[in-house]
Amino acid sequence: MGYQESWLYIEPQHKFKKLIQAYEKAEQSGYYEVAGAEPHSVIVLKQPFGDIPAGKKLLWVCGDRGFHCAAGVFGGELKCSGRLRVIPVEAVLDGTDDPRMEGLDFDSPAPSENRYMKRYSVANYAHRMRAGLAR
Numbered sequence: 001m002g003y004q005e006s007w008l009y010i011e012p013q014h015k016f017k018k019l020i021q022a023y024e025k026a027e028q029s030g031y032y033e034v035a036g037a038e039p040h041s042v043i044v045l046k047q048p049f050g051d052i053p054a055g056k057k058l059l060w061v062c063g064d065r066g067f068h069c070a071a072g073v074f075g076g077e078l079k080c081s082g083r084l085r086v087i088p089v090e091a092v093l094d095g096t097d098d099p100r101m102e103g104l105d106f107d108s109p110a111p112s113e114n115r116y117m118k119r120y121s122v123a124n125y126a127h128r129m130r131a132g133l134a135r
Contacts, residue, residue: 002064002065003062003063003064003065004037004062004063004064004065004068004088005060005061005062005088005089005090006037006060006061006068006086006087006088006089007043007058007059007060007061007085007086007087007089007092008039008058008059008061008073008084008085008086008087009052009056009058009084009085009087010082010083010084010085011082011083011085012082013056013057015080015081015082016057017129018078018079018080018082019039019059019074019078020042020122020125020126020129022074022077022078022079023039023059023074023077023122023126024126025074025077026073026074026075026077027123029075029077031074031075031077035063035067035072035073035075036063036064036066036067036072037061037062037063037064037065037067037068037072037073038061038062038063038073039059039060039061039073039122040060040061040062040106040121040122041059041060041106041119041120041121041122042057042058042059042060042119042120042121042122042125043057043058043059043060043117043118043119044056044057044117044118044119044120045057045058045116045117046113046114046115046116046117046118047115047116047117049092049116050091050092058087059073059122060089060106060119061073068086069086070084100114100116100117101114102114104117104119105119106119108121109121109123109124110124111124
């Protein structure tokens with residue numbers, strides 16, 4: 001099918017917590033050991049991207065493009081209503097050379113940020129959420 005990177009954006013935004021909870025359930029069940037797409041980062045926008053306003057949260061998902069949907073990413077663990085949009089990363093960014101990517105470290109568990117966005121590993125964000133540190 002081919003490799004793809006996408007942003008998952010849910011409206012209303014208060015449902016974003018449900019995405020993280022579904023990720024944790026899928027991770028605990030071993031789903032990502034066999035699935036073709038996995039959330040790798042949480043992105044908090046500091047500036048608008050297209051029609052997505054600043055301050056909104058997204059999941060950055062990587063893997064087989066055939067799995068870039070709610071069932072494929074969360075293995076059936078996502079139990080919430082809301083509008084989930086799958087946005088191919090190339091529709092909003094111009095690859096790794098895009099200046100809006102400067103300073104972001106996608107390989108680190110530690111947060112990184114620039115003037116456009118803040119990036120957390122999904123595992124780090126889930127931990128922060130359980131500890132009451134994520135907003």
